[in-house]
Amino acid sequence: MSGRQRIAIVVGTRPEAVKLAPVVRELQRTRWAEPAVLTTGQHGTVVRNTLACFGLRPEIEIEPGPPPTSTGGATGTGGTTGAGPVSELTAGLLSGLGRRLRAPDVHAVIVQGDTSSALAGAMAAFFAKIPVVHVEAGLRSGDARSPFPEEAHRRMIAELSDLHLAPTRAARRNLRAQGVAADRIVVTGNTVIDAVVAASRNPCHRAVPELREIEQDSAPLVVVTAHRRENWGEPIRRVGRAVAVLSRQYPDVTFVVAAHMNPSVRTAIEESLRDRPNVRLPGPIPYDAFARLLSRSVLAITDSGGIQEEAAAFGLPILVTRDNTERTEGIDSGLARLVGTDETEIVAAAEKEFAREGVLDVRKPDLPFPRPNPYGDGRAARRCAAACGWLLGLAPRPSDLTDQETR
Template identity: 40%
Template sequence: MKKVMVIYGTRPEAVKVAPVIMALQASPVLEPVVVSTGQHRDMLDQINRWFGVTPDYDLNVFRHGATLTQLSARILERLPDVLSRFKPDAVLVQGDTTTVAMAAIACFYEEIPVVHLEAGLRSGDIHSPFPEEANRKLAGQVTALHLAPTTISKQNLLREAVDPAMIPVVGNTVIDALKWTIGRPVEFSDPRLAEGCNAGVPMVLLTAHRRENWGEPMARIAKAVATLAERAPDHLFVFPAHANPKVREVIIPVIDRFDNVVVCDSLDYPQFVHAQQWAKLILTDSGGVQEEAPSLGKPVLVLRENTERPEAVTAGTVKLIGTDTDAIVAHSMNLLDDPAAYEAMANAVNPYGDGHAAERSVAAIAALLGVGDRLPDFGV
C-alpha cells in the first residue's frame, strides 16, 4: 500500500478533499493519512463531522488575529515533523490557501511528490484574488501531479511549460461533495430561513468576504442590496455574514433594517448547499459558489473584477459584474424581472464536473506512484 497524505486547513479545502479521502479509503492500493492544519478552526471541524472525516493529525495553527506571515511560519515550522513521522509516498493539497502554498513548499524541501488538486486556475492578476492567486502559482512550481479541473486549467498550465503528461483533467471534486450533500435532508437552524424556505418565498442569496472587496467595494455591495430589497419586496434577501468585522461592520448596518432581509451567522456547509438550492439568484464574491451553483441551475452574479474560474462565464451560468452599485442592481433586477434572461442563465451547462472527479484523482495518484492506471480525462 502506498501512503498518500492529504493536507488541508480551511472549509473550502475540507469540502473538496472529503470525496478524495473517501475514494482513498476505498482504494485497494492507496492508504490515506489525513492532516489538518486548522487554518479555519470551527468551520473546518463542521465539515469534518459532516463527511465523517477524522484527521490523523492536527497542526492546530489557528490563532485569532494572526497575519498571513505568522500563519505561514507556523505551518512551515510544524509540518516537517509530521512528514517525518508518517513518511508519505505523496502529499495532496487542494486549491489556493496559505495551507496549500506552505505545505507544498515543505514537501518540496523534504523531496516528497506534491499532488495539487484543482490545479491551473488563473485570474491573470497576482494581486486578485489576494493572496489566493499567488498561493496557486507558488504551489504549482513544486507540484509533481497537477489535477486540473477543466481543459482551460490544463491550458493555463501548458502555457507555464508544465509537462502535459502530468496534467490529468479530472473535473472538480466540489461537484462530488455537492451531489453527496444535496441527497441528504437538512434543516435550517435559523427559524427565519426555515420558515421562508418551507413557504417557498423567492430568495436572493448574498455572500461577500474577499479581501479585495474590503472597504469601499463592500460599501457599494451593501448599498446595492439595500436598493434591491426595496425594489423587490416580495423576495427574501439572505446574508450569512462572514465573521470578519471588516465585512460585518460595513454591510450589516446598511441592509439589516429591511423586513425582507435576513442577516444570520455563516451557515455550515450542508445548510449553505441547501440555501443555494433554495435561492432564485446568488450574488457572491466566492470562488466555490461559482462552481457549485450552476449544478443547481442557479444564476450567479460575481461581485469581482476578475475570476480565476472563467469556464462558467463562457458557459453562461455566471456573469462577472464587479462591485458598482448601479451595475449590481441593474443585472439583478434584469434576472428577477425577465424570465427569458433568467432561464438563459439557469439552464446553461455546468462545465466543472460530473460527480466522478475524486475517482479520477485517485486513479491518477495511483498511476503516479506506479500502482494503477489513469482513467480517461473529464470531458473526453
Template identity: 40%
Template sequence: MLVGGTRPEAVKLAPVAEAMLTRGRMCPVLVASGQHESMFEQALDAFALRPNVRLRIERPTGSQPELLGELVRVLDRQLVQRNPSIVVVQGDTTTALATALTAFWRKVPVAHIEAGLRSHDLHAPFPEEANRKLLAQISSLHLAPTKRAVENLQAEGITGPNVVLTGNTVVDAVLSIAGRPMTYSDSRLAAVENRVRSKQNRLMLVTVHRRESWGQPLAGILAGLRNVLERHKDVEVVLPVHPNPDVRKQIMAGVSGVDRVHLTAPLNYIEFCRLLSIAQLVASDSGGVQEEAPSFGVPVLVLRDVTERMEAVEAGCSTLVGTDPRAIADHASRLLNKPPLPPENRPVNPFGDGLAAYRTEHAIASLLGLKSADSTAPPMLRTAAAGGE
C-alpha cells in the first residue's frame, strides 16, 4: 500500500508504483489520503496513474492536530480492511507520519522513501523536521536518497541492511516527464514559452508554499521579486499560487498587477517540468524543486535559511538566500548576469541517476522475501551522484 496526500508525494511515489507494476512481483495499491486531494491526483495524472483508494477526511479548522487525527482514523480502517504486506510512505508530511504511526500500531512494516533528510533544526522546516525524525524510529526499511542521508541515519543509531541508498525517485520522475508533448492549460504560459525560446525574454520560475514562509518571510520574498523585475526588464516571473487561502491572499496583495508577473493556478507536473526546463533561474522554498532543477542545469535560489538538501548547495546547483529582499535580488542578479552553462559543464544532479525507483522496488521485495525470474538488483548508486565526496 503506497499512501500519499500532497503533490511531491505523488511525484515521488509514482515511479515506485510504475516499477512495481513493471516487475510484477508486488501489486501496488495507491491511496490518496485527502490532505491536498486535487493536487495529489493532478500530479498522478502526469504518469497516467489514478488512486485505487480515495480517503475522505473532515477538516473544519484546517489545523495540523485535526489533520493527523482524521488521517489516523481513516487509515486505520483501511489497514484493517486490506491487511497490506507493507506500507510505503514518502517524505515528511502529516500523511506520511499518520500512515506510519497507524501501520506501526497495526504491526505492518513501513518503508520510508526519502529517509534520512535532516536540517538539524526542529523549527525549520516546521513540522517536517520532527516528522522525519519520528518516521525514522518506526520504519522497517529506510530508503535514503543520498550518502549524507545514510550518514544522518547512522548518527541516530539506525544502521544495517535495512538502510538502503537508492537515490531520489524525483529524478526518475522528472527524466521520464521531460520532453513529453503537452498543451498548457493557461494560454499565457504558451506565450511566455514562445518569448523565452525566441530569446525576447528570460524566465524566472518561483514557488512558495512552506508554512514557515507565511507572513513576514513571504512579504520579503515578494519584495525581492519586485526588485529583480525592476533590475532586469527582460525577465518574466511565473508563480503558481498555492491553494492555501492565506498564502493566496498575501501573494495577490504583494505582486498581483505587477508587470511581467504571471500568477497561475497550481500547475500539473508536465507543465511544471516544461517551464522548469526553459527557466534561467528558479527561486523556491520547495525541497523537490532543489532536486529537480539540477537535471535541467537550472540554478536554484533556496528561499529558506536552512536546507536539508545541502548536497545541491555543495555541488553548485543551489544557493541559500533566505527571505531578505536585498539578498534575493542580489543573488538573482548575479545568476542572471552570467551566461547559462553549456550542458557538458553543468554540475551532475547530486540526487540520483534515474534508477531510484527500481532500487526501491528491489529493496522492498527483498524485505518481503520475494523472488522473481529476474531478481537481479539494479546497479548501485555512485556516491558522487549520491551527494558523496
C-alpha cells in the first residue's frame, strides 16, 4: 500500500453504513487510496451486519463509552429529547475518534449526513488538521430545531468541511446560501441510490423467515416505518392506528412494518397492529432484504429521510409522516407527499394512491429506475471517490451531476 493515501471513513449508524459502503468500494478500486472503515459503535452490531451486505467490515472499531439511558432516534443520534444524553454521546464519540484520527497517518476523513458520529468525526478531523469530506452535504429543513438535532449537526459539519459532496443541486444552493465557496462543492447524486439498487439484487439469504413467505406472495406490498424522535409517543401511535384502518379497508394488501431497534418506538407503532392478518411485524430487517421489499412495494409510509431517497430508486410513491422534510426533491417531483401524523390524513392519502389505475392489481416491474429519480443516476459513489482524489491532488475534479442525469 506504499504511496497510497489513507482515507478514514467514519461510520456510526446503519444509514451511514448504507450510504458510505459504495464510496468505500469505489475508493478500493482506485490506485491512490487506502480506505479504512472506522466504526464508532453508535448503532452497535447492526452496522457490522449492514457493512457485510456490501462485503465490507470495519478495520477499526471504537467504543463510545456507556450508552445513554435511551437509545435510538431519527438517525440514531441517541438519547431522549433532552440535551444531556445527546451531548454525552457526542462527547464520548469525539474522545474516541480523537484518539484514532491523527495526521499524518490519516490523509482525509469522510463523514456522511447528520448523526452524532458524523459531527464528532468532522470535529476530531478538524482538530487534527485533517481534511474533512462531507458526503450528502447541504440538506436543510430551514428549522434549526427540526429535525432535532440533525439539522444543527448538518450546519456545523458544513463549517468544518473542506469538500462538500452535495447529492442534488438544491443541496448545492443551500450550501452556497450558508457561504460555502462554489469550488468546494461537487454535486454527486446520492450514494443511497447506488446502495439500494445493488442490495436489492442480492440473493435473499439474509431475509428473516416471515419475509420468505412475502417473497413468494404476489399480494401488493406497503412498507411502513416510524422512528423519528419528534414522532415518539402519540404521533407514532397515530401512524399505527392509520395502518390498522388501511389493513381493514384493503385486506388483499400486505403491510410490512419494519421495526426500529428502539423497543419503545417499536411497541408504539405495533400495538394497534398485532392482530391484523395482513400486517407483518418481522422486527428489524437486514438491509438487503429491506431493499428487496422496497423494490416490490407499491407504497411506502415513513418518516425516514433515507427511505424517501431509497424509495425513489424504484419509482415508489411515499407518504412522509412528518411536518417538514429536508428531502424537498421528492416533494417537488411528486413522488413524495407530506401527510404529517394525523390518522385521517394518512388514510386519505393512501386511499388516493391505491385508487390510481393498476396500483393494486399489477406487480411492479423489476426495474431500478421506472420513473425519473430526483436523487441521482446510481453513479454517485464514483463521483465521491474521484472528488476525494481531486481534493488530495491525485485525480481530476469530476463533473457535477446534471439534471439530465437524474432522469
